[in-house]
Amino acid sequence: MTDNSERKAQILELADIQGTLLRQRPWPYTGAYFLLRIDDAADGRKMVRQLAPQVASAERWWDPPNRAWFSVALSHAGLRALGVPQASLDSFPPEFREGMAARAARLGDVGESNPEHWDPPLGTSDVHVALSVFAPDDAGLQSVLDGAREALNGLPGVSVIYRLDAHQLPTGRTHLGFVDGIGEPDIEGAGVASILQTQAGGDHYGYLPGFGPTIKAGEFLLGYVNELGRVGPMPQPDILGRNGTYVAFRKLHMRVAAFRRYLKDNASSPEEEELLAAKMVGRWRSGAPLVLAPEHDDPDLAADPQRANDFAYRQEDPRGLRCPLGSHIRRMNPRDDLSDTFVDVKLHRALRRGATYGPMLPEGQLEDDGADRGIVFIFMGTDLVRQFEFIKTQWANDGDFVGLGTEKDPVIGDNDATGTFTIPRQPIRRRLRELPRFAVTKGGEYLFMPGIRALNWLAELDA
Ligand code: HEM
Known part of the structure; x- marks a missing residue:
């Protein structure tokens, strides 16, 4: 050409x-x-x-x-x-x-x-x-x-x-209580460097730091x-x-009650439950990233689109002491984590859309009420195998790429109550066990x- x-x-x-x-x-x-x-x-x-x-x-x-x-x-x-x-x-x-x-x-x-x-x-x-x-x-x-x-x-x-x-x-919160839709690829030529919504519902035009290298439009x-x-x-x-x-x-379909019970069973206080939830996702429920807010939630950070996505892993948190290597966001977008391997993260980015369906489970309820609730996950890209299927099979349902053996994504992995989740800590790591499946696929289609x-x-x- x-x-x-x-x-x-x-x-x-x-x-x-x-x-x-x-x-x-x-x-x-x-x-x-x-x-x-x-x-x-x-x-x-x-x-x-x-x-x-x-x-x-x-x-x-x-x-x-x-x-x-x-x-x-x-x-x-x-x-x-x-x-x-x-x-x-x-x-x-x-x-x-x-x-x-x-x-x-x-x-x-x-x-x-x-x-x-x-x-x-x-x-x-x-x-x-x-x-x-x-x-x-x-x-x-x-x-x-x-x-x-x-x-x-x-x-x-x-x-x-x-x-x-x-x-x-209006809160931007999904069923597990997390704000979602923060990390997105910055597509070359899309007309807006990066756009993020805030809880206030505003659009933010212009450059937002932390979206990583611009991705060629042909990926999407x-x-x-x-x-x-x-x-x-x-x-x-x-x-x-x-x-x-x-x-x-x-x-x-999201098993919200099971998620809440799992946190309760593995924590000794509500504060520790929040920390465990954040460790699984890599962000506090507000959206504040663990790399920048490792000990406590920081709602001001979460609400600031100039800062909420402005982090990388290798310098700030190479061992995952802040954001576990196996957490959802670190798996789904390892950012600079794999820069000394053969894997080019830019070939495996996820353009996510989608929405929440079903009623919220009332705050504090630990028993399932039988309602169907969850997310409609929409992934878009030009190569379903290299993008969606790769992310799902290699990064969500396997842990090899970050030295975690067969350990799977704690939120979306096809765990079956024998799953584990490793939280790096000093002096010794913590390993959660008997991780059940929190997300059950109720259907799906490949579309053009x-x-x-x-x-x-x-x-x-x-x-
Ligand atoms: C039940 C299903 C899921 C839930 C509850 C969930 C939840 C979340 C949450 C709370 C975040 C943090 C907010 C953000 O960074 O945007 C996130 C980020 C993300 N998720 Fe999921 N997710 C689900 C399914 C998936 C699936 C199936 C994929 C891909 C195959 C995926 C890929 C991503 C990516 C790429 C990010 C952004 C990571 C980043 O750029 O740092 N998620 N998800």
Whole structure:
């Protein structure tokens, strides 16, 4: 590739990119995920034609009249149901063609998380289209929902087969009590160096320290140069692939009562429970990172977007005395930890979206009330194997890369009550035992999120 075309490749076509890919939603927000089945290709294409103008692009994400967010993604079966030609279907990578359920064993979706226990229709060939619809409040949500409903009106060949309501509370806290969505990759050319939301719900434009090296857009968007220095493989024709990406969609049920009981059983005071929880995640529940606040929570630090993510591991905490090597955030983004190994962390970054579903378990309650609650985890990137599957198998469900043998992520690992979690301490480390599974997979799909031009191409297919 010439210098010129390389430069051209990095100018992001923001108006063609579904906004959720490059932008975060400021909280609070409310919304829902819908899954649809297409029984008639012509109806399916008509639906896509009507939905495409409603998708919020990365360019229009913050425009006041558009402060509601709508995105569309399709499964391989969905592309087939729309009438995408076989040669094009075959140009998608094998993991996407197989689907998430077929890859359960490698992802650690075993035992209770096995696809045979998933909520129907998740993991079945009925799932063709996934819509996510979000807005800051109920009124905004209603207006996007009305638009979407209109797009489906009079199309008997398209059915809504699943709905999952989701939200983010004004506190930004998720079920285990933690603020989430702080660490995100800084994507080259995305138009905003890094954006973070605060509990106050504001957007912070401009540079925020601590997001690590800028990551090439091709890691998250098809058609651009990636961290390997080239434009990666794209589904064909180009108009279908360009500005699209792959999505790992997972419904993760959280065992909140079990998490609280585990903390209580392994601590001698409420303060120690908080410390244990922080050691497992790598941040206090407020969001303050342990590397910068090792002994006590620091809500002021957590609330300061200039500081809350501004840390690395090798200099500040090489042995994990502050933030354990096996904690969730240190596994999921080892930052500079692996800089003297062959692993290039930039090839395994996670672009996370998603939301909380289900009612909060009342504060202090230690018994499960039977409600379904958890997170809808959305991962986006151009290489599901090198990114999502690598992180899940090598960093979440194994401990070798940080010298922890088979020890798994304490929060999301497929632990089965025989799990351990090592907390480095002086003079001797502490090892927690009998770690149960706190997150159970209730379903998942691999999806393709096309660019907006590609949606129109799909709508006009002549099949
Ligand atoms: C039940 C499921 C999960 C819960 C409750 C959870 C919770 C959290 C929390 C509280 C944080 C700290 C806030 C932040 O740094 O943004 C975090 C960070 C993160 N999580 Fe998760 N998470 C879950 C699943 C996952 C999965 C499945 C992955 C990837 C496969 C993942 C990847 C990450 C990454 C990349 C970070 C940011 C790390 C950093 O940049 O320092 N999480 N998560």
